[in-house]
Amino acid sequence: MTAPSVKAQMAKSVRPALAGAWVQAVLNLAAGGLSSAVVNDAADHGRDKGPGCSVAWQC
Numbered sequence: 668m669t670a671p672s673v674k675a676q677m678a679k680s681v682r683p684a685l686a687g688a689w690v691q692a693v694l695n696l697a698a699g700g701l702s703s704a705v706v707n708d709a710a711d712h713g714r715d716k717g718p719g720c721s722v723a724w725q726c
Contacts, residue, residue, distance in 0.1 A: 677685075
């Protein structure tokens with residue numbers, strides 16, 4: 668005697684939330700990569716001190 672097969676179904680409200688979480692994760696990765704590239708570029712060109720660093724003790 669075999670057990671009846673039960674197909675698990677996702678609630679209808681969970682599917683859009685899961686898709687939104689994946690979209691957010693992809694956007695976070697893209698923003699992280701972009702900000703990392705900007706910071707590395709600034710460091711490579713000596714602009715890593717930020718605004719308002721006209722005097723050495725302010726940096």
